[in-house]
Amino acid sequence: MSASRSWHASAALVPALFVLLWSTGFIGAKLGLPHAEPFTFLAVRMVIAGALLLAFALVSGAPWPANAAAAGRIAIAGLLVHAVYLGGVFYAIAHGLPAGIAALIVGIQPLLTAALAARLLGERVTRAQWFGLALGLAGVAMVVGGRGGAGVGQVSAGGVVAIFAALFGITLGTLYQKRHCAGMDLRSGGVIQYGATALALGALAFGFETRHIEWTGEFVFALAWLVLVLSVGAVGLLYTLIRRGEAARVASLFYLTPPVTAVMAWGLFDERLGALSLAGMAVVMAGVVLANRVAR
Incomplete structure (x- = not known):
């Protein structure tokens, strides 16, 4: 019985560990970008990650896509999720966008996904969800506006375009993968996606x-x-969380990434948020929590 309790306690920590690790991605970008340009940095990362997954796929006997068309669809999803999303985030941070703000902007992805899913996948989006989306966007505007001269004014126009391209890349990539790559093997599919991304970047x-x-x-x-x-x-x-049947809850975990990243950025890089920015973050959180609750 004690062993069972210990297992359940450990399993309960997985979502918290995921949020913590996922949030460090923005910090890792900020830490490494002074030493390499964004596309170069990411291309090297994708080559190494793809090589590791390839070795694992070969050793474990992972199945590969049945034909070139299936492999092509997997590659497209990977280009959207990794090349456009990560490329946009890294480019924006390299051109002056604070890591906490970058995390906040792309953190509204689940809400944008819900909005587009209504048209692209025929899923029903309630009025409360639309209100949550509008509230989240208003909060983002408050946070960015509240930065004033504390960094956002130094961001290039390309950096602003890049971070919103990243937002739409992860959103469209998620929808595309859901529709066309649901049965993808995570090992061989990862090799294809990282390989395509490495070539593009x-x-x-x-x-x-x-x-x-x-x-x-x-x-x-x-x-x-x-x-x-x-x-x-x-x-x-x-993927472990999704396989445990918690896909609906996984989306809510992404909502926790912006505040966790902002705290990390404050501690490591002294990225400060003013009163308006903090209020805007609270508005964003309220919007996404509202949308997540009504979606269940």
Whole structure:
């Protein structure tokens, strides 16, 4: 009986561990980007993560897509979720957007997904959910506006475009994967997605960046953390939660990422939020909690 209680207690910690690890992705970006340009940084990360998954897929005998069309659909989903989303986040942070703000903007992804699902997947979205979406967007505007001269004014126009491209990339990628790649094997599918992403971001690095990397201890640590803890560990926890039949609750975990990231950014990089920004964060949280409750 005690062993059973211990197992359930450990299982209950998985969602909290997932939120903690997922939130560190923005911190890892901030930590590594001073030593490498964003597309170069991500291309190297994807090559290493893809190689690790390939070795695991081969050793474990993972099944591969039945045909090129199926592999192509998996690659498209990966390009949206990894190349557009991660590329946008890293580019925006590299061009001055605070990590906490980046996390907050892309953190409204579950609400945007719900809105688009109504049209693309025929899912019903209630009035309360629409209100939650509007409330969340208003909160984002308050947070960004509340930054005033504390960093947001230094963000380039490209950085602003990039972070919203990231938001739509993860949203459309989630919907596309749900519709076309539901049966994807996580091992072989991950190889395809990371491989396609590495090619796309590598092309951008060769086209627009110097590809210079400062192999400092800080950069190596950030790279290793993002590969092992995020690309392998956090994603593995995410799929574990989904397989346990908690998909509806998993979405709510993403709502906790912005405040956790903001606290980490404050502690590590002294990224401060003023009164209006803190109030805006509370509004965002209220909006997403409302939408999540009515969705259940």
